[in-house]
Amino acid sequence: QVQLVESGGDLVQEGGSLRLSCAASGSSFRLTDMSWYHRSPGQERNEVARIKLRGETIYEGYVEGRFTISREDDKKMVYLQMNHLRPEGAGTYYCKVRVWNMLSKRYEDYWGKGTRVTVSS
Numbered sequence: 001q002v003q004l005v006e007s008g009g010d011l012v013q014e015g016g017s018l019r020l021s022c023a024a025s026g027s028s029f030r031l032t033d034m035s036w037y038h039r040s041p042g043q044e045r046n047e048v049a050r051i052k053l054r055g056e057t058i059y060e061g062y063v064e065g066r067f068t069i070s071r072e073d074d075k076k077m078v079y080l081q082m083n084h085l086r087p088e089g090a091g092t093y094y095c096k097v098r099v100w101n102m103l104s105k106r107y108e109d110y111w112g113k114g115t116r117v118t119v120s121s
Contacts, residue, residue, distance in 0.1 A: 002026040002110045006095045009115030012085055016119075020080040022095030022112055029099040032107070034071055034078040039114075040091035048093075049080060063089075082117075090119040 008020040024031060032053050039045040048060045049069035057069055068081040078095060095112040 002029055002097070002099055002108075004095050004097060004110055004112035006093065006112045006115040009093065009117045011118040011120065014085065014087060014119055014121050016085050017081070017083045018085065018117060020082065020093055020095075020115060020117075022078045022097075024076040024078075024097055024099075024110075028102040029108075030102065031071075031073060031076060031097055031099055033098045034069075035096045036069060036078075036080045037094040037096060038089070038091055039094070040088065043091075045094065047096075051078065085117070085119050087119045087121045090117055092116050 003025050004022055006020060006022045008018055010018055012018055033050060035047050035050040037045050038048045048063050049067055050058045051069045051071050066084045071078045092114040094114045096109060098107055098109050101108050
């Protein structure tokens with residue numbers, strides 16, 4: 001089993017910055033790709049950033065240039081630096097990781113419960 005805990009969500013004014021963190025814990029797994037998803041009220045949950053095992057990054061078009069995803073594998077952490085936040089960026093951000101399960105010899109996806117971001121205009 002793998003557990004994910006996000007932190008860093010807060011109230012911020014338009015144009016401000018936040019840094020979200022996600023910590024993975026458990027045993028018998030290896031991290032591969034890690035992602036951040038965003039869901040605003042009435043909207044589907046959408047992937048906004050992904051960082052692959054070798055550090056390659058992919059961003060949703062509306063966040064590219066403002067958000068930066070990074071990872072520290074020795075700490076089993078993934079981060080999302082969010083700059084120039086807009087009101088439409090408010091909502092819940094979820095961490096998702098794909099792991100190699102060393103016991104079952106399979107890839108498995110795990111989700112955190114999310115952290116809330118509020119942007120005031």
